[in-house]
């Protein structure tokens with residue numbers, strides 16, 4: 001891979017970063033099947049919700065043969081293997097909720113999961129790269145890439161809400177494709193001082209971020225907050241900074257000591273990391289360390305792209321140097337304010353899907369009201385008001401949002417209210 005992302009003509013391009021022209025960071029046409037040798041994995045992975053429901057998943061995994069990973073050759077085979085093994089791991093660990101926890105993952109699952117993860121440069125836990133980017137197929141191959149025509153390959157407990165959650169996130173990734181495609185135009189425009197090209201590219205990025213915001217709205221149509229909070233969320237939880245698993249998890253046959261990994265989160269999507277680096281949004285201390293750690297949960301080529309964007313000449317300085325160019329200044333400010341609006345809307349989403357149901361669960365518990373049939377009460381207490389990565393959610397998200405606002409150049413724009 002060209003580490004600087006420069007092609008033979010000296011222009012910055014996305015060619016070496018595993019970014020698809022049509023689908024951006026989404027894995028194009030993920031495989032639906034593995035070589036027959038791996039049937040024992042898929043026999044379990046394709047039935048996770050029912051096996052968890054009947055409390056059989058752990059027993060089935062314990063009996064699974066330890067399979068060699070040497071027959072997995074192609075990138076897409078490894079991606080499907082990572083997806084299947086990671087979903088099985090989440091089901092295995094959280095089958096009984098926060099009670100009756102396991103301390104180790106059996107070698108039949110841990111060893112191949114570790115090997116596949118090493119080969120992909122991903123951690124051995126559920127990640128955005130697997131659960132979202134590599135977890136889709138079209139019902140009608142000729143049909144559109146939309147909610148109605150998409151299906152998950154592997155699922156978790158939570159029924160239609162799981163489908164809605166992962167697919168809405170996938171559609172946010174899809175909406176961002178024009179923005180990702182325009183990043184090289186911004187960088188090349190700065191390099192050769194072509195302000196018009198930079199303006200055009202920034203306008204495209206702004207429109208695309210607006211489309212991401214619209215796609216994020218699908219969450220409230222397709223995901224039930226009490227199912228997300230009460231049932232699904234624990235399966236996205238990891239074993240780092242998690243009071244349910246203070247020591248982490250032993251991967252039997254890999255290491256004798258327990259290891260800690262954060263749970264799945266769209267903070268592992270490369271999109272906002274790319275925009276922050278491009279637009280010059282700076283994060284301080286705590287927020288930065290979490291976000292930087294999330295880059296270790298991305299496919300290495302995508303992580304490299306973020307790194308290479310960050311080492312390009314600064315767009316923000318370029319705009320400041322062309323203070324007299326109103327068009328350029330407005331295009332930059334508009335783009336930052338769209339990113340700000342997206343983060344504001346995301347905070348609303350988090351409030352709807354975590355803060356509100358958590359308050360309801362607390363209320364039911366404290367007043368010992370009749371909570372039978374209330375899904376929110378099924379959520380583990382330890383996760384109340386905590387991010388899936390173990391952060392104080394709202395404080396963290398508002399800090400990151402405010403740091404986005406700090407990238408704005410002009411005082412009047414800073415006063416614009418960016419709620420959508």
Ligand code: HEM
Pocket residue numbers: 165168169172173216219223228264265266267268269271272343346349350353354386387388389390391393396397400401
């Ligand atoms: C029901 C839907 C969602 C919920 C409940 C949710 C929840 C959260 C939470 C709790 C965090 C804090 C970090 C962590 O604990 O992992 C977070 C961070 C983040 N989420 Fe979401 N999220 C949702 C959907 C999405 C979607 C669809 C995207 C877009 C791809 C997204 C992008 C991000 C980003 C980029 C961060 C890092 C903070 C930032 O850069 O602003 N989230 N989310």
